[in-house]
Amino acid sequence: MATALITPPEEASLSSVETVADLVRRLGDIPLYRIRTQPPIGTATENDVVRHKCCELIDGVIVEKGMGWEESILEIEIAALIRNYLQQSCIAVVAGADGYARMRPGRVRVPDVGVYLLNRFPTNKAPRVAICDVAPDWAIEVLSRSNTKKEMELKRADLFEAGTRLIWIADPRKRKVEAWTAVDEMDLLTPQDTANLDEILPGFTVSIGDWFGQLDRVMESGDS
Structure with a gap:
């Protein structure tokens, strides 16, 4: 495993946005087609993000x-591994890509897979709400071709x-796999590694090679 130290990203804010270029930069240099213009930019609410689905x-x-x-297959595969573990040790709940989490007012993020320890909820059970007030203990993001480095920096910071x-x-x-434990601390995991998740899920491990290998078992070979 390799370790990297990365400078924390600048805090995103739309208070000074004057141009489309500035908006794109503040959102992490993402493609324009991923920015919804309805509701009008700057006016969207939590109700809107729940209604639109697969959005933040x-x-x-x-x-x-x-x-x-590719992303969907890997997300489902690791969520299934986690769910199998939790069948024997019900200490957490695992949510998929519609598991909204409120970072703060006006900021709702959606990890591809999120693991939430139940002891962080007041009743030791997950609430029946559209948007959770608790951030995941372990968030998993599977990169798509439209994700950018800056976008992921901003999401990690949140x-x-x-x-x-x-x-x-x-x-x-x-x-x-980049395994981040802080905005400026990361271990690099390769297919030769087995990740130990003891600090969050005692006794749970993930073979990185087996996880990525699922793609080879079910998908045609293609461009990298």
């Missing part, structure tokens, strides 16, 4: 999540600020 709310702007077959302890950024094309 960033300071009054609805932003579509990057989606794809998650850590809200209380997330571990963030995985998985790249299905490069077959690597």
Whole structure:
């Protein structure tokens, strides 16, 4: 495993946005087609993000999540591994890409997979709400071709600020996982590694090679 130290990103804010170029930059240099213009930019609410589905709310702007077959397969695969573990040890709940989490007022993020320890909820059970007030303990993001480095920096900053302890950024094309424990601390996991998740899910491990290998078992070979 390799370790990297990354400078925390600048805080995103739409208070000074005057041009489309500035808006795109503040959202992490994402493609324009992922920025919804209805409701009008700067006016979107939490009700809007729930209605649109597969989107996030960033300071009054609805932003579509990057989606794809490879990403979906990996998300379901690791969620299934986690769910199998939780069948024997019901200490957490695992949510998918419609598991909204409120970072702060006006900021709603949606990890591709989120693991939430039940002891962080007042009743030790997840609430029946559209948007959860608790950030995931472990957030997993599987990169799509439309995700950008800056976008993921901004998302990591939001998650850590809200209380997330571990963030995985998985790249299905490069077959690597960045395991972030803070905005400036990251271990690089490769297919030769087995990740130990003891600090969140005692006794739970993930073979990175087996996880990525699911793509080879079910998908045609293609461009990287």
